[in-house]
Amino acid sequence: MEIPPGPEPAIAVDDLSMTYRVPLRDAGLIAAARAVVRRQYRDVNAVQNVSFQITAGQVVGFxxxxxxxxxxxxxxxxxxxxxTGGRVRVLGHTPxxxxxxxxxxxxxxxxxxxxxxxxxxTVLDSFRYQQVLYRIAESEFRNNLAELSALLDLDSILQRQVRALSLGERMRAGLALALVYRPKVLFLDEPTxxxxxxxxxxxxxxxxxxxAQTxxxxxxxxxxMADVESLCxxxxxxxxxxxxxxxxxDELRSVFAPTKLIRVTVTADDSDLTRYGDVLQREGNQWLLRVDRAxxxxxTARILAGFEVADLSVEEPSLDSVMDQAYQRLRRTKSAVS
Structure with a gap:
């Protein structure tokens, strides 16, 4: 994918590849000694011909x-x-x-x-070090720290050592530490x-x-998937x-999970809804069916016409379920190709 002319996106990745050389040896002392003088390697393709673009202000799940x-x-x-290959530009820079x-x-x-x-x-010492490292003016630093402390509830931990913080406190402090100089691009790796x-x-x-604000x-x-669902x-x-x-x-659901869920409560105890879809769950008069999206x-019209219905809702499958189906399909495709 060629990066088109015009205003450059915030992140532009073109045909990116990364290959590692990994040393190999058999188990045992003899194999270990042999590897000292004649080491063998194999290549591991961690990234293969990846291309995508992200415009400024987008929040994208990877x-x-x-x-x-x-x-x-x-x-x-x-x-x-x-x-090992490809072209990358982030904010106009080669990273x-x-x-x-x-x-x-x-x-x-x-x-x-x-x-x-x-x-x-202490947490405050860490912020001061960040101020020196990124050359943040004192007035800007104070304003940014005050705003971040209020948003992330940091006032009570600023004087404590980092080693004494709980995981949640460390995460909040780490977020503020990374944002005190107001970066334009955030790379978040398992932030929660x-x-x-x-x-x-x-x-x-x-x-x-x-x-949204910056x-x-x-x-x-x-x-x-709660992170992904709420942010991306x-x-x-x-x-x-x-x-x-x-x-x-929503397109991911259409591609990898072309189904919907029908949750229905009927009034009659002897109602049988098995012919209307795949029964995922039944508790008394409450049924959960999976049907093709189309x-x-x-x-739902047939169920409403054929039964006395106390409640009915049509739901999308959870993102966890969609991702599981996506991984299974990709695994099957890879197995069929190999």
Whole structure:
């Protein structure tokens, strides 16, 4: 996919590839000794010919199974890794050149390591270090810190050491630390991992508000479909290092889960709805049926005409279910090709 002329998108990826050389050896002492003088390798294609564009202000989910190439791609976009092929532009910069101006405009936030490697510092010390590192003027720093502290409820932990924080507190502090210099692009890698329901919801709300207020572009990878459902209208699905889907969230359902759910409560105990769809659940007079998406209107009409119905609703399958069906289909396709 060639990057078209005109205003450059916030993120433009063209034919990106990343191949690792991995050392190989057999088990045992003899094999270990032999590997010292004659080491063998194999190539692992972590990312293969990936192309996509993200316009400024979009919040995009970057999804896939473990080992699909998500984190590798994120690290390339953040300038941590140098790819083996392809072209990448983020805010007009080539990420792996790591120009100072570029690093001032992006943030990589990892839920597994939200606030850096200095646990002996207080949270406020960490912010002050960030101020020096990114050359933030004192007035701007104070204003940004005050706003972030209010939004993320940080006042009570600013004087505490990082090592003494709970996971939820570390995540909130890490988010604020990454945003105190107001980056224009956020790369979020599992931002709510390990958080309880309340803390995860607070983080999602903050990310949405930050993007809406500042126009920041967000690329998010997460195994939590609650993150994806609440934040990402557009989804990019990668599998085996290549893009398997790129489009709106509702389109993903149409492509990989072309079904709907009919939840119906009938009044008669002896009602039999088995012929109207796949029965996923039945509890007394309550039925949950799965039907083809195109057949849902006609099926609901037949049920309403044939039974005394106390309640009926037509639902989309959960995003967790859709992703599971997507992975299963991709696995079957890959097996058939091989």
């Amino acid at each position: 999804l896939g199974r473990n080992g699909a190439g998500k984190t590798t791609t994120m690290k390339i976009l953040a300038g941590i890794l140098h790819p 792996w050149r790591r120009h100072h101006q570029y690093l001032r405009e992006i943030a990589l936030i990892r839920g597994s390591q939200p606030i850096g490697d200095a646990p002996e510092l 991992i390990g958080l309880d329901t309340s803390a995860a919801k607070a983080v999602r709300t903050f990310i949405a508000e930050y993007s 126009g920041a572009t967000v690329l998010l990878t997460s195994h939590s 209208p557009r989804l990019i699905l990668v599998d085996g290092g290549a893009i398997a889907f790129d489009g709106r969230r 057949a849902a209107p006609a099926t």
